[in-house]
Amino acid sequence: MKNTVLLIVLLLTYCANCAQQKQSPIHVEVVGKGAPILLIPGFTVPGDIWQPLAKKLEKNYECHLVTLAGFGGKEPIAFPWLPTVNTALKNYILENNLQHATVIGHSLGGTIATWLATQQELQLKNIVLVDALPASGALMIPNFNPDNLQYNSPYNQQQLAMNAETFTQMATAMSKNMSLNRAAQTKIKNWILTADRKTYVYGYTDYLKLDLREALKKISIPVTIIAASQPYGKKAVTQTYKNQYANLKDYQFIIADNSAHFIMLDKPNWFLEQIQITLASKK
Known part of the structure; x- marks a missing residue:
């Protein structure tokens, strides 16, 4: 009888742990050995996007490839989504003693990296922002006021109610604006379609609400920004970044010519080279 009770307790504990892991705000794959690098992908994108970079770096760096809840087949979590994700990443750095780590983030991942850099107790080494803005x-929104953005909006409800065919059409159109590479466009579309729909809709509201422009004043570590030239052109892109990062004391700014938002997919070799150059300069 005692053995049966013990077996039941162990089984329940195992199931509870599995459920907790499934509903984790972040999922991290670690490859390589050496100085730590945390790699955060963009919205809807799995951590696998960093695999080519990790393969280049794994001999000298310990790469932590992050996938966010609700994306890449991972279980969704309760809302608010982004504040929970941010806190989980902060705790991950502290719990795994990743102080003085480099954080590389693309798009939303870069915005999260920026937020992490404002957390003084983390003592990060430097951050690399790939086509990412603080706000x-x-x-995107005229007369922007974060307080006006709510989950329960007509736009959000419309997206939640979209049937599969309409949502696929939207994802296809969006992907064409995010990469110049047709194969990459298909990947991007599929990432959007694979995403948990509520996380896609409400998580994007969280993303748009986040405004770090004032918090940039807290950042004192080196910052490298790699921005895509397309579809707006060098001049417009340079001005946008200058405006958005006006409160950042100093940063290195690099433009990826002939590339759209997914620079690592449009210019993979160039991108790998730029990251390696940046890391070598920060040793």
């Missing part, structure tokens, strides 16, 4: 909502 995307301010760029």
